[in-house]
Every structure is written in structure tokens, then in C-alpha cells.
Amino acid sequence: MVTDQVWKLPAVVNRFLAHRAAIPLAQEQIGVMTSILKSRPEPIESFLDLGCGDGILAAAILGEYPSSRGVLADFSESMLEQAREQLKEYAGQLVFENLDYGDPAWIKRMQAYSPFDAIVSGYSIHHQVDARKREICAEIFALLKPGGWFVNIEHIAPAAQLATDLFNHHLIDGYYAIEQRSGGARTREEMANLYLNRPDKDANKLLSVEVQCSWLRAIGYEEVDCYFRVYELAVFAGRKPR
Numbered sequence: 001m002v003t004d005q006v007w008k009l010p011a012v013v014n015r016f017l018a019h020r021a022a023i024p025l026a027q028e029q030i031g032v033m034t035s036i037l038k039s040r041p042e043p044i045e046s047f048l049d050l051g052c053g054d055g056i057l058a059a060a061i062l063g064e065y066p067s068s069r070g071v072l073a074d075f076s077e078s079m080l081e082q083a084r085e086q087l088k089e090y091a092g093q094l095v096f097e098n099l100d101y102g103d104p105a106w107i108k109r110m111q112a113y114s115p116f117d118a119i120v121s122g123y124s125i126h127h128q129v130d131a132r133k134r135e136i137c138a139e140i141f142a143l144l145k146p147g148g149w150f151v152n153i154e155h156i157a158p159a160a161q162l163a164t165d166l167f168n169h170h171l172i173d174g175y176y177a178i179e180q181r182s183g184g185a186r187t188r189e190e191m192a193n194l195y196l197n198r199p200d201k202d203a204n205k206l207l208s209v210e211v212q213c214s215w216l217r218a219i220g221y222e223e224v225d226c227y228f229r230v231y232e233l234a235v236f237a238g239r240k241p242r
């Protein structure tokens, strides 16, 4: 199986969603995303959540902007099913698109909905090779309204081995805590094995946040920065000039 295609497997989807709470400072990362979006003088009226998973980022945007219209895009039908269920109260203002943004043709599918006030993505674009990652950043720029934001909550390559070690320790502790809370009997070592040998791990193609921010600047985004960083996770963003 092509590595990123593992996300189409219900077992991979269920494992990710069951352990998402183990991600270090995950809510804070989403808080940074919404703070960036709220820096706009105008409300968000339209947004795209790229690689939406169960729609956790879209849910946060809808919490702040309950009348916004959103497109949730993912190539995993299992994830889209979860997103439809999680966000059913907003069904009338959302569109769910099963698409692969690895194929540049994806932007044609967005023409009916663009331009957007915001495009967000969570732990997703790092599954692409670096050259394609950069192209996607440029494609997103083209889909934004002037003044629109791209916020990427992303798994990135750290400079230090210690950052990876601390990240892994945190995730394993989190997996183990979730196991204990749910009354499971697996040991910390078993949970470490589950985490370290997860099937989607080989799909990760991590790249430093510094390189990715430099791309955003070169593409033409402004206010580009890494707004939050913990171990291997970063929230970086840029705004399309008005």
C-alpha cells in the first residue's frame, strides 16, 4: 500500500482518533489557530479544512464563527464519515469533499467554493514529499481571499534528537494514560510498542518549520511565523496580502 493511503483504513483512523488526546498541547495549538483567525477585523465567512480528519479544526472555527460556511476535504472516507457525524448540527453550511490534495487537480474541485477567508490544516500535509508540500502552499495561496489566512498545525522535523525523544515519551505516556482510563490491561511497554510501530508512521515526511516558513514568505504570504512549537509539532501561518 502507498504509505499515505493507510489513512483510508478504518483501523488507522480509529487508532488516531482514540489517541488524539495524547498529542502534547493539542488544544493549545487549536487555540493559537483560532487566535490567529480572530486577529482579522472581519469574521471568517468561508473556510477550508484540508485533510480534515474528524473535523476537529472545522469544529473550532464553527465555535467562533457559527454562521461560517466550510469545506472539509479528506481522501479517507472513514474520516469524512466521522466528520459528518461530529458536525451534523452544521450540515446545512458544510460541504464534505473526498479528494486527494496530492494531485494538483484538487484545486479545480475548490473553484465552486473559493476564495476562502481561511484555509487550515492539521497534521496532514507532511505526508507529501517536500516539493509537493511547497506546491500545496502555493495552491492554498491562490485559493485565499486577499487578507485570508493559511494556518498549518503540523508535524515537523526538529533539529535535535532530544526533541524527538521528548515527543515520543509524551505520546507514550499519553497512550498509556488513555489505556488506564479506559480500564485496559496493556502495560506501558505494550503501549510504547503500539505507538512506535503504528502503521501510519512510515507515511510521515517531516521537514523543518523554518524551511516551510521561508517557502510561505517566498510565495508571497505576509505575517509569516511559527506561532507555536512543542517538540515535533508547530503551528505556522501566513496571510495573503490585501
Ligand SMILES: C[S@@+](CC[C@H](N)C(=O)[O-])C[C@H]1O[C@@H](n2cnc3c(N)ncnc32)[C@H](O)[C@@H]1O
Pocket (backbone or CB within 6 Å): 004, 007, 008, 016, 020, 050, 051, 052, 053, 054, 055, 056, 057, 073, 074, 075, 076, 079, 099, 100, 101, 102, 121, 122, 123, 124, 127
Ligand atoms: C493525522 S490525521 C489529522 C486529522 C485532523 N486534521 C486532525 O487534526 O485531527 C491526517 C489526515 O489527513 C488526511 N490526508 C492525508 N493525506 C491526504 C491527501 N493526500 N489528501 C487528502 N487527505 C489526506 C488523512 O486521511 C487524515 O484524515
